[in-house]
Amino acid sequence: MAVFLILSFTLMLCSCAVSDKNNNNKSYAFTDALGNKVTVSNPARVISLFGSFTETWVLAGGNVIATTDDAINERKMNLGSDVEIIGTVKAPDLEKIISLNPDFVILSADIASQVQAAETLKKAGINCAFFKVEHFTDYLNMLSILTDITGRKDLYKKNGLDIKEKIDSIISKTEKMANSPNVLYLRAYSTGVKSKGDDDMVGAMLKDLKAQNIASIYPSILENLNIEQIIIANPDYIFISTMGPESEAIDEAKKSILTNQALQGINAIKNNHIYILDKDHFHYKPNARWAESYEILYEDLYENK
Structure with a gap:
C-alpha cells in the first residue's frame, strides 16, 4: 500500500503540474482539477473560497487577504484582523471579492456554486484555479503545486513528505496481519x-x-x-x-x-x-x-x- 501511495503521488504530479523554470518573473503553470491551464506569477493578493484550502495555502507559505467564514468558524484559523471574510463556501460574495482586486483565487471543484462563480471572476480578469482533495495523495499534490508557486519547497517536505513518511510507517504495521477486521x-x-x-x-x-x-x-x-x-x-x-x-x-x-x-x-x-x-x-x-x-x-x- 505504501508503494501504491508513492506511485499515485508521482503520477499525479506528472499529470497536474509543470513549472516554467526559465521565466524571470517566476511564473508557474499547472493544470487544475477541472482541466484548466493556469499560470501564476508571484501572487500577493490571494483569496481562498474554502477553509481547508486556505489552510493548505498557509501551510505552503502563503497569506490570504480574504477567505470564507469556515476558515474561522470551523478550522479555527488565526489569520489576523486584516483578513476579510467574503461569505460562505456555498455563497461567496462575488462583488466583495472583485472589489478586493485579487491576483489569484483558489476554489473547490466539488462546490457547484464556486464553479459558477469562477465564470464571473474570470470575466473580471481574475486568475482562478480549482482543486479537489478527498484523499491524502490529493492534498500532497495540491501542496506540491502551491509550494511551487510560493517557492517554499521546504514546507512541502515539512507539511507533505514528512507526513507521508509517517503514514507509510503506520500502514506498514498492518502488512503482516493475517486477518482483516x-x-x-x-x-x-x-x-x-x-x-x-x-x-x-x-x-x-x-x-x-x-x-x-x-x-x-x-x-x-x-x-x-x-x-x-x-x-x-x-x-x-x-x-x-x-x-x-x-x-x-x-x-x-x-x-x-x-x-x-x-x-x-x-x-x-x-x-x-x-x-x-x-x-x-x-x-x-x-x-x-x-x-x-x-x-x-x-x-x-x-x-x-
Whole structure:
C-alpha cells in the first residue's frame, strides 16, 4: 500500500503540474482539477473560497487577504484582523471579492456554486484555479503545486513528505496481519444515517489499514442501510463521522443503528467497538494532520480493546 501511495503521488504530479523554470518573473503553470491551464506569477493578493484550502495555502507559505467564514468558524484559523471574510463556501460574495482586486483565487471543484462563480471572476480578469482533495495523495499534490508557486519547497517536505513518511510507517504495521477486521463506516446527520464506501476520505484510510468495509461486499447498503445485510456481514467495528450539529447526528445514529434491538448481537455492538470520529480529523480535511488521522484509526482497529 505504501508503494501504491508513492506511485499515485508521482503520477499525479506528472499529470497536474509543470513549472516554467526559465521565466524571470517566476511564473508557474499547472493544470487544475477541472482541466484548466493556469499560470501564476508571484501572487500577493490571494483569496481562498474554502477553509481547508486556505489552510493548505498557509501551510505552503502563503497569506490570504480574504477567505470564507469556515476558515474561522470551523478550522479555527488565526489569520489576523486584516483578513476579510467574503461569505460562505456555498455563497461567496462575488462583488466583495472583485472589489478586493485579487491576483489569484483558489476554489473547490466539488462546490457547484464556486464553479459558477469562477465564470464571473474570470470575466473580471481574475486568475482562478480549482482543486479537489478527498484523499491524502490529493492534498500532497495540491501542496506540491502551491509550494511551487510560493517557492517554499521546504514546507512541502515539512507539511507533505514528512507526513507521508509517517503514514507509510503506520500502514506498514498492518502488512503482516493475517486477518482483516470487518467494519461498517457510517456518516450520521441530524436527519438520517448513511453507509459510506472505500472512495470516501475515511473509507480510503480504513482500506489502507487493511479493514474490510462491508459496503464493498454488500454495495446495496450504500443506497439503503439494510439491517438484515448488516446482521449477515456482522461487522467487528462501527465507525461514525458526523455532519451538522454533532449531538443531533449522534442521537440519530443511536436511534437508527446503535440501539436497534435487531443489531445488538453483532460483534461491533456486543464488544463495544463503536467509534465516533472527531470532525477535525475525519470530517474536515486534516491536511498536515493526516498522519494523526491514520494513527487514530490504527489504534481503534488494532490496539483499543
